[in-house]
Amino acid sequence: MLLNTLAILFLGLLPGAKSDTQTSENSFSEWSGWGGNYRNNRWASQTSPISSSNIDSIIASCNVSYPIGISATPVVSGNAVYYPTWNGSFAALDFQSCRILWQINVTAIISNYAPIVGLVKNQTKPVSRTSPQIDGDVVYFGTLTHAMIVAVNRLTGQTLGTIQINPHPFAVITMSPTFFDGKLFVGASSVEENLTLLPTYVCCSFVGNMVAMTFADGKFNVLWNITMIPEAEAAMGWSGAALWGSQPAIDTNFRQVFVATGNTYSIPEVIIQCQEATQNITAVVEALVPEPCLPATIWQEAVLAIDIDLGIVNWVRQLSPLDAFTAACGFPGVSPQQKALCPEIPGLDTDFGMAPAFVPGSPSSPYGRDTVVIGQKNGNLYAMSAQAGQLFWSTTTSPDGIGGGLSWGIAVDDSRVYFTAINSAESMWRLQPSNQTTNRSAYGAASLATGALLWETATPLNGVAYGPPSIVGDLMLVARTGSDPNGTANYDATTGGFLALQKTTGGILTDLGLNTNFHGGVAIQGRYIIFGTGYSGFTPSGLVPGAINVLRV
Numbered sequence: 001m002l003l004n005t006l007a008i009l010f011l012g013l014l015p016g017a018k019s020d021t022q023t024s025e026n027s028f029s030e031w032s033g034w035g036g037n038y039r040n041n042r043w044a045s046q047t048s049p050i051s052s053s054n055i056d057s058i059i060a061s062c063n064v065s066y067p068i069g070i071s072a073t074p075v076v077s078g079n080a081v082y083y084p085t086w087n088g089s090f091a092a093l094d095f096q097s098c099r100i101l102w103q104i105n106v107t108a109i110i111s112n113y114a115p116i117v118g119l120v121k122n123q124t125k126p127v128s129r130t131s132p133q134i135d136g137d138v139v140y141f142g143t144l145t146h147a148m149i150v151a152v153n154r155l156t157g158q159t160l161g162t163i164q165i166n167p168h169p170f171a172v173i174t175m176s177p178t179f180f181d182g183k184l185f186v187g188a189s190s191v192e193e194n195l196t197l198l199p200t201y202v203c204c205s206f207v208g209n210m211v212a213m214t215f216a217d218g219k220f221n222v223l224w225n226i227t228m229i230p231e232a233e234a235a236m237g238w239s240g241a242a243l244w245g246s247q248p249a250i251d252t253n254f255r256q257v258f259v260a261t262g263n264t265y266s267i268p269e270v271i272i273q274c275q276e277a278t279q280n281i282t283a284v285v286e287a288l289v290p291e292p293c294l295p296a297t298i299w300q301e302a303v304l305a306i307d308i309d310l311g312i313v314n315w316v317r318q319l320s321p322l323d324a325f326t327a328a329c330g331f332p333g334v335s336p337q338q339k340a341l342c343p344e345i346p347g348l349d350t351d352f353g354m355a356p357a358f359v360p361g362s363p364s365s366p367y368g369r370d371t372v373v374i375g376q377k378n379g380n381l382y383a384m385s386a387q388a389g390q391l392f393w394s395t396t397t398s399p400d401g402i403g404g405g406l407s408w409g410i411a412v413d414d415s416r417v418y419f420t421a422i423n424s425a426e427s428m429w430r431l432q433p434s435n436q437t438t439n440r441s442a443y444g445a446a447s448l449a450t451g452a453l454l455w456e457t458a459t460p461l462n463g464v465a466y467g468p469p470s471i472v473g474d475l476m477l478v479a480r481t482g483s484d485p486n487g488t489a490n491y492d493a494t495t496g497g498f499l500a501l502q503k504t505t506g507g508i509l510t511d512l513g514l515n516t517n518f519h520g521g522v523a524i525q526g527r528y529i530i531f532g533t534g535y536s537g538f539t540p541s542g543l544v545p546g547a548i549n550v551l552r553v
Contacts, residue, residue: 028045029045030076030077030525031044031073031074031075031076031523031524031525031530032075032076032133032134032179033073033075033131033132033133033176033177033178033179033247034072034073034130034131034176034245034246034247034409034468034521035176035178035246035247035249035355035357035409036073036470036523036524038178038179038180038249038250038252039249039250039357039358039359039412040178040246040247040248040249040355040356040357040358040409041249041357041358041359041411041412041413041471042357042409042410042411042412042418042468042469042470042471042521043411043412043413043470043471043472044470044471044472044524044525045472045524048472048473048524048525048526048527049473049526049527049553050472050473050475050524050527050529050553051472051473051474051475052473052474052475052500052502052509054553055475055500055509055510055553056509056510057553058510058512058529058551058552058553059551059552059553060549060550060551061095061096061098061528061550061551061552062093062095062098062548062549062550063098063547063548063549063550064091064093064098064100064547064548065545065546065547066085066086066087066089066534066545066546066547066548067087067545068085068086068087068534068535068536068543068544068545068546069085069086069516069517069532069533069534069535069536069544069545069546069547070083070084070085070086070520070532070533070534070546070547070548071086071129071519071520071532071534071535071536072084072128072129072130072131072132072176072520072532073131073176073468073470073520073521073522073523073531073532074131074523074530074531074532074548075131075132075133075134075523076095076523076525076530077134077154079094079095079096079097080092080093080094080095080101080154081093081095081523081525081530081548081550082132082134082139082154083131083132083532083548084106084127084128084129084130084132084141085127085532086125086127086129086534086535086536086543086546087127088105088106088107088126088127089103089104089105089106090103090104090106090128090132090141090152090157091103091104091548092139092154092157093548095525095528095530095550096528098550102156102157103157104152104157104159106126106127106128106141106143106150107126107127109143109148109150109159109162110126110127110143110145110146110148111126113146113148113162113164114146116145116146119169119170119195119198120145120169120170123170123191123194123195124144124145124170124172124191125144125145125536126143126144126145127143127144127145127536128141128142128143128144128150129142129144129174129536130142130173130174130175130176130177131176131247132176132177133176133177133178133179133184133247134154134179135179135182135184136154137153137154137155138151138152138153138154138160138215139151139152139153139154140177140179140184140215141177142173142174142175142176142177142186143172143173144172144173144174145172146164146171147164147165147166147168147171147172147173147188148162148163148164148165148173149162149163149165149173149177149184149186149213149220150162151215151220160215160218161215161218161219161220162220163213163220163222165186165187165188165209165211165225166188166190166206166208166209168188168190168192168205168206168207170190170191170192170195170206171188171189171190171206172188172189172190172191173186173187173188173189174189174244174245175187175188175189175243175244175245175246175247175248175259175355176245176246176247177247177248178247178248178249178250178257180250180252180257180308181308182214183212183213183214183223183308184212184213184214184215185210185211185212185248185250185257185308186210186211186248187208187209187210187211187242187243187248187259188208188209188211188242188243189208189242189243189244189245189262190206190208190240190242192204192205192206192239192265193240193265193325193326193327194326194327195327196265196326196327196328196338196341196342197327197328197338197341199340199341203239203265203266203326203328203341204239204240204265204266204326205234205239206239206240206242206265207227207228207229207234207238207239207240207241208227208228208229208240208241208242208243208261208262209225209226209227209228209243210225210226210228210243210248210257210259210304210306211224211225211226212224212225212257212308212311223311224310224311225311226306226311226313228241228242228243228261228298228299228300228302229241229264229297229298229299230297233295233297233298236268236270237266237267237268237269237271238264238266238267238268238298239264239265239266240262240263240264240265240266240300240324241261241262241263241264241298241299241300241302242261242262242351243259243260243261243262243355244262244351244352244353244354245353245354245355245407245408245409246354246355246408246409246468247355248355249355249356249357249358249372250308250358251305251358251370251386253360253370254370254386254387255307255308255309256305256306256307256308256314256386257305257306257308258303258304258305258306258355258356258358258372258386259303259304259306259355259356260301260302260303260304260352260354260355260356260374261299261300261301261302261304261351261352262300262301262351262352262353263300263301263320263323263324263325263347263349263350263351264298264300264322264323264324264325264347265324265325265326265343266324266326266343267322267324267343271293271322272343272344272345274292274293275293275322275344275345276344276345278292278293279345287321291318291321291322293322294318294321294322296316296318299316299318300318300320300322300323301318301319301320301323301350301351301352301376302316302317302318302319303316303317303319303352303356303372303374303382303384303389304316304317305372305386305387305389315388315389316389317384317389317391319352319376319380319382320347320350320376320378321347322347323347323348323349323350324343324345324346324347325342325343325346325347325348325349326341326342326343328341328342329342329343329346329349330342331402332425334402334489348378348400349377349402350376350377350378350400350405351376351377351407352374352376352377353377353404353406353407353408354374354375354406354407354408354409354410354468355374356372356373356374357372357373357374357410357411357412357417358370358371358372358386359371359372359373359386359412359448362414364414364415364448364449365448365449366383366392366393366448366449366450367392369385369386369387369392370385370386370387371383371384371385371386371392371448372384372385372386373410373412373417373448374410375397375405375406375407375409375410375419376405376406377400377403377404377405377406377407378400378405379396379397379398379399379400379404379405379406379421380394380395380396380397380405380406381394381395381396381397381406381410381417381419381446381451382394382395383417383448383451392451393450393451394451395446395451395452395453397419397421397444397446397453397456398421398422398423398429398442398444398456399423399425399427399429400425401422401423401424401425401426401427402424402425403422403424403466404421404422404423404424405421405422405423405424406419406420406421406422407422407466408420408466408467408468408521409468409469409521410468410469411468411469411470411471411476412448412471413471413503414448415447415448415449416445416446416447416448416454416503416504417445417446417447417448417451418443418444418445418469418471418476418503419443419444419445419446419469420441420442420443420465420466420467420468420469420478420479421441421442421443421444421456421465422441422464422465422466423438423439423440423441423442424464424489426439426440426484426487426489427439431444431456431457431458432444432453432456433453433454433455434455434456436458438458438459439487440458440459440462440463440464440484441458441459441463441464441465441466441481442456442457442458442459442465443456443457443459443465443469443476443478443499443501443506444456444457444506445476445503445504445506454504454506455505455506456506457501457506457507457508459480460480460497460499460508460511461480461483461485461497461511462483462484462485463480463481463482463483463484463496463497464480464481464482464483464484464489464491465478465479465480465481466479466481466519467479467481467518467519467520467521467522468521469521470521470522470523470524471503472524474502474503474504475500475501475502475503475509476500476501476502476503476506477498477499477500477501477522477524477529478499478501478521478522479496479497479498479499479518479519479520479521479522479531480496480497480498480499480511480518481496481517481518481519482494482495482496482517482518483495483496491517492517492535492537492544494517495513495514495515495516495517496514496516496517496518496519496533497511497512497513497514497518498510498511498512498514498518498522498529498531498549498551499511499512512551514533514549515533516533516534516544516545516546516547517533517534517535517544517546518531518533519533519534519535520532520533527552527553528550528551528552529550529551529552529553530548530549530550530551531548531549532546532547532548532549533546533547533549534546534547
């Protein structure tokens with residue numbers, strides 16, 4: 001389904017609504033952060049020689065194994081690639097010579113900051129899973145346990161400083177930070193909603209937040225800290241609105257940073273009464289009127305634009321009805337609902353698992369305007385005005401599910417938006433515009449200007465795909481996470497593959513089989529393709545060995 005919002009009349013009245021930069025040429029020289037650059041677009045430099053003409057000639061150049069593996073997209077600086085591992089280390093590797101430059105113990109850094117005890121020990125992991133950011137000789141990365149940002153020396157790995165960005169015991173950092181103009185931007189998420197499976201746990205008190213800070217002389221300085229739920233509303237019983245994934249995107253001309261949020265966990269009694277009073281009203285059920293029970297001050301499943309320097313929220317776009325949900329609400333076909341521990345009227349768990357990508361205005365962007373693009377766990381893909389938040393278009397790409405939908409990030413070039421449609425519920429659906437059917441994952445592309453689906457291609461080999469796409473030349477490079485031939489969703493026990501697709505048609509050019517799962521994304525640097533394999537899920541079968549892999553054309 002495609003929805004176009006004719007906002008051009010309004011946009012024409014907005015001062016400065018059009019960017020000074022009228023080209024979306026990608027001029028970034030090194031793969032930086034989860035999204036490849038501060039636009040979070042996962043689009044590699046156009047000067048890379050990798051293309052459909054030579055992708056079949058790729059050879060394995062380097063492979064370093066780890067007991068549980070790597071899911072973060074690696075980050076490049078010079079001849080070195082930097083990455084965290086799920087077994088609690090962080091490494092710098094010369095990817096041309098395949099030589100480890102240094103490796104540090106992240107688990108020790110976390111435990112030295114504060115003891116890891118009780119439920120925190122049981123529910124969080126003392127590791128980093130975020131793509132790092134690099135500024136000169138400083139590398140920054142986030143941690144799960146204690147929700148810390150760690151600064152280390154790029155040349156030696158020596159710890160330079162640490163800071164906790166959210167003091168809640170079950171706060172974690174899953175989002176990769178973004179560095180721009182001397183400032184580091186990152187948000188906090190949480191595992192608290194999982195604790196609702198414990199009958200004695202009183203849910204919930206975590207509130208997501210977004211932080212900007214500087215680092216000098218071994219010390220972090222917080223410039224601003226914005227909570228996604230105001231303190232007064234949190235005291236009433238609101239909680240949640242975590243900031244989950246990819247990395248914050250930057251609009252350099254208007255000096256804005258863009259992020260998106262997740263669902264709420266708990267809501268006040270007065271809101272439950274509002275839900276009960278309105279749940280059978282047709283206009284509310286069919287979303288013909290604004291959500292009556294979700295206040296504008298509760299930034300749940302919303303996209304935000306924040307002034308980089310002042311920490312003022314320029315605009316907020318809420319994109320879902322009230323979505324109060326925790327693990328106690330259950331997951332179809334996986335776990336039953338525990339009514340006493342779940343919100344009385346549970347939502348659909350349609351988080352934003354990613355931050356938006358920023359696209360400067362160009363002839364190929366909607367109405368030629370600066371645009372932010374984002375995918376949601378329910379399978380919806382959106383484009384909206386970067387200056388005002390008005391919706392340009394919305395497209396339904398795929399079914400939803402526990403894992404999505406669209407979860408781990410998208411890629412955007414000068415004319416298309418690329419996505420991995422996870423379909424974790426393994427629902428039968430029709431790919432567009434071919435109308436072919438599948439009940440597994442797929443890859444796709446939509447028009448940046450209109451949101452029209454240009455192609456969708458089923459993941460081969462009954463494939464399950466979670467990783468975000470990366471774009472280089474005329475190619476889309478992406479993970480085949482594993483396979484699920486019997487519909488048992490036990491893909492963690494299977495092997496994945498590295499895929500190269502023709503980005504204009506979705507035709508599969510290369511499917512390179514791997515010896516383990518592939519959950520992460522691909523970094524591209526010159527002739528090199530770099531990615532991690534393996535994963536740490538929530539069950540013992542999800543502790544998958546892996547490696548850092550370097551391919552070369």
